[in-house]
Structures are given as structure tokens and as C-alpha cells.
Amino acid sequence: MTNIWLVMFAGGLITFGIRFSLIYLFGRFEIPETLKRALHYVPPAVFSAIIFPEIFLSDGVPDISPANPRLLAGLLAILTAWFSRNTLVTILVGMAGLFFFQWVQ
Amino acid sequence: MSEAKRNFIEGARAEAPILIGVFPFGLIYGALAVNSGLSTAAAQLMSSILFAGSAQFITAQLFSEDTPALVMILTIAVVNLRHILYSASLAPHLKDLSLRWKVLLSYLLTDEAYAPSILHYEKEGLARFKHWFLLGAGGSLWLLWQLSTAIGVFWGASIPENISLDFALPLTFIAMLVPALKKIPMVAAALSAGVVALLAYSLPYKLGLILAALTGILVGALLEGRQSAREAR
Numbered sequence: 202m203t204n205i206w207l208v209m210f211a212g213g214l215i216t217f218g219i220r221f222s223l224i225y226l227f228g229r230f231e232i233p234e235t236l237k238r239a240l241h242y243v244p245p246a247v248f249s250a251i252i253f254p255e256i257f258l259s260d261g262v263p264d265i266s267p268a269n270p271r272l273l274a275g276l277l278a279i280l281t282a283w284f285s286r287n288t289l290v291t292i293l294v295g296m297a298g299l300f301f302f303q304w305v306q
Numbered sequence: 307m308s309e310a311k312r313n314f315i316e317g318a319r320a321e322a323p324i325l326i327g328v329f330p331f332g333l334i335y336g337a338l339a340v341n342s343g344l345s346t347a348a349a350q351l352m353s354s355i356l357f358a359g360s361a362q363f364i365t366a367q368l369f370s371e372d373t374p375a376l377v378m379i380l381t382i383a384v385v386n387l388r389h390i391l392y393s394a395s396l397a398p399h400l401k402d403l404s405l406r407w408k409v410l411l412s413y414l415l416t417d418e419a420y421a422p423s424i425l426h427y428e429k430e431g432l433a434r435f436k437h438w439f440l441l442g443a444g445g446s447l448w449l450l451w452q453l454s455t456a457i458g459v460f461w462g463a464s465i466p467e468n469i470s471l472d473f474a475l476p477l478t479f480i481a482m483l484v485p486a487l488k489k490i491p492m493v494a495a496a497l498s499a500g501v502v503a504l505l506a507y508s509l510p511y512k513l514g515l516i517l518a519a520l521t522g523i524l525v526g527a528l529l530e531g532r533q534s535a536r537e538a539r
Contacts, residue, residue, distance in 0.1 A: 205348050208365065208375050212382035213355040219386055221412035223393035227401045232394055239527040240388045244360065245492050246499040246522025247385055248483040250515050251367060253500035254507050255476040261507065271473065278477050282484035289330055291481035292474050299473050 270302035310435045317442025320422040325446065328359075328418060329454045334478060335362055336458020341471045342370035346459050353455040357448065358416060360482065361385045367475045373512045380516055392420040396440070399427045403437055411437060414444025491533065495526030 223230060256275030257263055267273065278295030285291060307315075332353070339349035344366060352362050361382050368378045392415055400408060423440045430436060465471065487493050499522025506514030 203369060203373060203375050203378065205344060205365075205369055208369075208378045208382070209348065209352050209355045211375075211379045212361065212365065213357075215379065215383045216356055216358055216361065216386045216389070217413055219383075220389045220393050220415040221409065222390060224397045224400050224408050224412050224415075227397040232390060235527065235531075237391065238530055239523050240391060241530075242492070242495040242523045242526030243384060243388055243519070245483055245486055245496040246519045246526065247364065247381070247515075248360075248479040249496040249500040249522060250503040250518035251364065252476050252479050252483065253503045253518075254514075255473070257504055258507060263504065274473070275476070275480065278480045279484055282481045286485045288334070288478065288481040291484075292334065292477045295477035295480065296471070296474055 268306065270299055270306065273302045274298035310438045313433075313435045313438035314442035314445075317423065317426070317439035317444075318446040319442075320426060320439075321419070321443040321446045324418050324422065325450045328447065328450060331359055332451050332454025333458040333461065334474075335359070335366070336455040336460070337462030337465070338363070338458075338471060338475050338478070339366040339455075340459050340462040341465060342366045342475065344369060346463060349459050349462075350452075350455055353451055354448075356382070357413070357451065358382075358386055358389075359451075363475060363478055367479075368512070368515075370472060370475070371512065373515075377512050377516065381519075384516070384519060389415060389417075392417075392424075395424055396420065396427070400437060400440075407437055411440050411444065414440070414448060416444065416447060419444035419447050491526045491529035494529050495522040498522050498525040 223232075252275070256269075256271050257265060259269055259271065265272065274295050277298040278291050281294040282291040335353070336349060339352065339362070340346055344352070349366075352365065356362050356365070364381060364385060365378060368381060373381075393412070396411075396415070400411060403411070419440065422443050426439055427436060483496060487496060499518045502521040503514055503518035506517050508514070509517070
């Protein structure tokens with residue numbers, strides 16, 4: 202099993218380092234425009250990279266069919282998120298959808 | 307009332323409406339973190355050691371997938387790299403502070419503390435005690451984040467183990483991703499990252515995740531660059 206404490210301390214140190222970096226180095230370093238632009242795309246890219254395998258694969262194999270309850274529940278959640286823009290509602294509808302599609306099969 | 311104290315309270319007050327939105331996130335994080343297999347101690351302490359909402363959710367998710375430590379650390383670094391923008395933007399306002407203050411305020415520098423503080427600083431200019439504003443905003447957020455995590459951990463630990471909530475984490479990511487998909491480069495970044503994540507899924511050490519994220523970031527940045535070049539013409 203992954204050593205979570207190692208991950209947390211190293212990750213915490215890096216996170217602090219990032220936040221502290223330019224406050225400490227004020228005036229001695231400019232962020233290149235390209236990096237600035239790229240940083241906006243970090244959240245959608247990372248979230249998507251996690252979501253896709255979770256809903257399109259079952260047991261590591263692509264399963265794009267109505268027999269895949271996670272895919273159906275995921276699509277339902279995407280619609281819910283788009284229209285409600287509410288995290289809690291999205292999670293509740295998605296979980297209810299998952300239980301429903303699993304139960305139907 | 308001293309000037310410092312007034313700035314502190316003003317910061318906490320500016321943070322208050324944000325806290326209302328953050329509270330359920332802390333609850334959800336705490337509950338899902340213990341449900342993903344983290345010990346209650348690890349789930350709780352992550353909120354003070356990392357103190358970064360989305361990175362904590364992602365760490366819990368990766369932990370439940372048995373991701374190697376190095377890949378998890380790398381992912382945390384990529385996810386939190388955006389804080390360098392906040393660091394750069396606040397730097398001129400904090401430049402005369404002692405090292406101790408800089409360390410404390412850097413630790414508290416999250417998306418949610420940055421937003422009201424930079425608005426306040428741009429309006430107020432170079433007032434003497436304004437670092438207390440950031441302390442008030444960041445400190446109240448920190449306190450609420452610990453508290454909501456604790457309630458969530460407590461609540462999550464009482465959910466029977468046979469009720470699988472592992473799908474709730476990807477659902478949380480859907481809830482955070484979908485409302486941001488307003489422009490073509492954003493959609494392209496998300497789609498390309500997702501497709502690469504599927505194609506590269508069988509790569510060892512979960513390296514597919516990093517590869518997918520970097521692809522999405524590159525695609526988004528390139529498309530935006532092309533768009534703005536076209537508009538400039």
C-alpha cells in the first residue's frame with residue numbers, strides 16, 4: 202500500500218514551496234506568459250484524466266454500452282452538473298443514478 | 307480597536323460568504339477520504355498538511371486506486387502549481403514583511419483566501435497593517451476547513467463499509483469540471499486529457515494520469531494561443 206504519510210509530507214512541502222516561492226523571490230523572477238496560460242488548464246485536464254477511466258472502463262476494459270452503470274450514472278451527473286452547477290446535487294443525483302442502474306440490471 | 311485587529315476582522319468578514327460554500331466541501335472531503343481507505347488521522351491531518359481542496363480530493367482518489375507515492379506527489383505538484391500565480395500577484399503587497407509573516411501567509415495562501423485579499427489590496431493600496439487582512443481571511447478559512455473535515459471524517463466513519471461510496475469522488479470531480487467548460491480550449495483540454503487517460507490506462511505506475519493531464523494542459527494552452535493570435539490579427 203502507498204505510504205500516505207510520505208505523500209502528504211512531500212506534497213505539503215511542495216505545495217508550501219509553490220505558494221512561498223514568489224513571495225520570497227519578489228522581483229527576481231517573472232512567470233513566462235506561456236506558463237501562465239497553461240496553468241488555467243490544469244484543473245480541467247487533471248479532473249478529466251481521473252473521470253474518463255472511472256466511467257468508460259469497467260475492470261480496466263473499455264465498456265461503452267448501456268450495460269455499464271457507471272457510464273450512465275456519469276452522464277447523468279454531467280447533465281446535472283451542467284444545469285444545477287451545484288456539487289452536492291450532482292453527487293446525490295449521480296449516486297442515486299448509480300444505485301438505480303445497478304439495480305435495474 | 308487597533309488597526310491590526312480591524313484589518314484582521316475585515317479579512318475574516320470578507321471570507322465569510324466563501325466559507326458557506328467551503329463548508330460542504332470539507333464535509334464531503336472528510337467523508338470520502340475515510341471511505342477511500344485513509345485512516346481518520348491521515349484524512350484529518352491532510353487538511354492541515356496539504357491545506358488544498360482539490361489536491362486533497364485527488365490524493366484520496368489516487369490512494370484508493372493504489373497509485374505509487376511518486377506519481378501521487380507529482381500529481382499534487384501539478385495540481386497546486388497554479389498557486390504560483392497567487393504568490394506572484396501578492397508578492398509586491400507582502401514584500402516588506404518579516405520572513406516569519408511570509409511563511410505564515412504563504413501556508414494560508416489558497417484560492418479562497420487569495421480572491422478576497424487581492425480585491426481588497428487593489429482597492430486599498432499600500433496600507434500598513436493589511437497583511438492582517440490576509441491572515442483574517444486565510445485563518446478563518448483554515449479553521450473552518452479543519453472543522454468541516456473533522457465532521458466529515460466522523461460522519462464518513464459511521465457509514466457501513468459495505469455501502470460503496472467510491473463513485474462519489476469521480477462525481478465530485480464532474481461537479482467541479484463541468485461548470486468550467488465554457489470555452490472551446492477548456493472543452494478541448496478536458497476531452498484530450500480524458501481520451502489520453504483511456505488510451506494510456508495500462509501504462510505502469512499510473513503514469514497515464516500524468517501523461518493525460520500534460521496532454522490536456524498543452525492542448526488547451528496551444529488552442530488559446532492560436533485563438534488570441536487570430537484575434538490580434
